[in-house]
Amino acid sequence: MRPTLNTIFRALVGLTFVFALAVVALDAGVRATPYETADSKGRTMGFNDQFSTEHYRIVLGNIRPEQILQPRYFYEWILLAMIAVGAWRLMSDGIGGMRATRWFFFGQSVLFIIGWLSLGFLQWPRMVVALLRCTLDREDFVDMPFTWMMAQPPWVLVSFVIGAALPARSLGIREASRHLARQIAWRV
Numbered sequence: 001m002r003p004t005l006n007t008i009f010r011a012l013v014g015l016t017f018v019f020a021l022a023v024v025a026l027d028a029g030v031r032a033t034p035y036e037t038a039d040s041k042g043r044t045m046g047f048n049d050q051f052s053t054e055h056y057r058i059v060l061g062n063i064r065p066e067q068i069l070q071p072r073y074f075y076e077w078i079l080l081a082m083i084a085v086g087a088w089r090l091m092s093d094g095i096g097g098m099r100a101t102r103w104f105f106f107g108q109s110v111l112f113i114i115g116w117l118s119l120g121f122l123q124w125p126r127m128v129v130a131l132l133r134c135t136l137d138r139e140d141f142v143d144m145p146f147t148w149m150m151a152q153p154p155w156v157l158v159s160f161v162i163g164a165a166l167p168a169r170s171l172g173i174r175e176a177s178r179h180l181a182r183q184i185a186w187r188v
Contacts, residue, residue, distance in 0.1 A: 005165065010090050012158045017083045020151035024076045028067040029059040030141045050137050076147050082108060083155060086162075098166055105163035108156055114145065115152030124153040 037045045039054035051059075086108070089101045109116060118124040127150055130136045140146065 006090060009162050009165075010087060012162070013083060013087045013090060016154045016158050017080065017087070019154055020076070020080055020083060020147075023147050023151040024068055024073055024080075025063050026059065027141055027147050028070075028073070029061075029063040030138065032062040032064065032067055033059050035138070045138060047138050047142070050135055053134050056134065073147070076151065079112060079151055079155060082111065086159065090162075102163050102166045105159040105166070108159035108163075112152040112156050114148045115154075115156035118149045118153045119157065123149050 033045055035044070035046050037055075037058060039052055039058065041052075041054075043049060043052060043055070045051065045055055045058070086105065089104055115124075123144075127136070127140065127146075130140065131150075
C-alpha cells in the first residue's frame with residue numbers, strides 16, 4: 001500500500017477512536033448529571049430541556065473514568081477495541097496478509113450494523129448537527145442508544161472505505177469455495 005494512503009487511513013482510524021471515546025465520555029457525563037441541575041440562567045437539564053453550552057461544561061465536569069468502565073458500556077469497549085485492532089492491522093503492514101486486513105475492515109460493517117442503520121435513517125447527521133448547535137436534550141441521550149448511534153457510524157464508514165481501498169486482488173471467496181469443493185470431493 002502507498003505510504004500516503006496508509007497514513008491517511010491511520011489518521012482516520014485515530015480520529016474515529018478519539019471521537020468514539022468522546023461520545024462514550026459525554027454519555028457517561030450526562031448520566032452522572034442529576035436532572036435538577038441548572039445552569040447560571042436557571043435552565044434545568046430535565047428530560048426534554050435543551051442543553052446550553054454551559055450545560056455541556058457541567059456534563060464534562062461530571063465525567064469520571066470509573067463511569068466509563070461500567071458494564072453498561074461493554075459494547076462500546078468492543079467498538080474501541082476493534083478500532084484499536086484496525087489501527088494495529090494498518091500499522092503492521094501486512095502481517096496476516098492484506099486479504100485478512102481487508103476482511104477485518106469489511107467485517108466491521110456486520111459487527112456494528114447499527115452504524116449503517118443510523119446513517120441510513122440520517123440519525124447520525126442530525127445528531128452531529130444538534131450536538132454542534134447545542135440543541136440536544138437529555139432525551140437524545142437516554143431514549144435511544146446514543147453511543148451506538150453516534151460512535152458506530154464513523155467507524156463503519158471508515159472501515160468500509162479502507163476495506164474497499166486496500167490493494168488486494170479479491171476477498172478470496174472464489175478461491176476459498178474452490179478449495180472447499182476440492183476438500184469435499186477428496187473425502188467423497
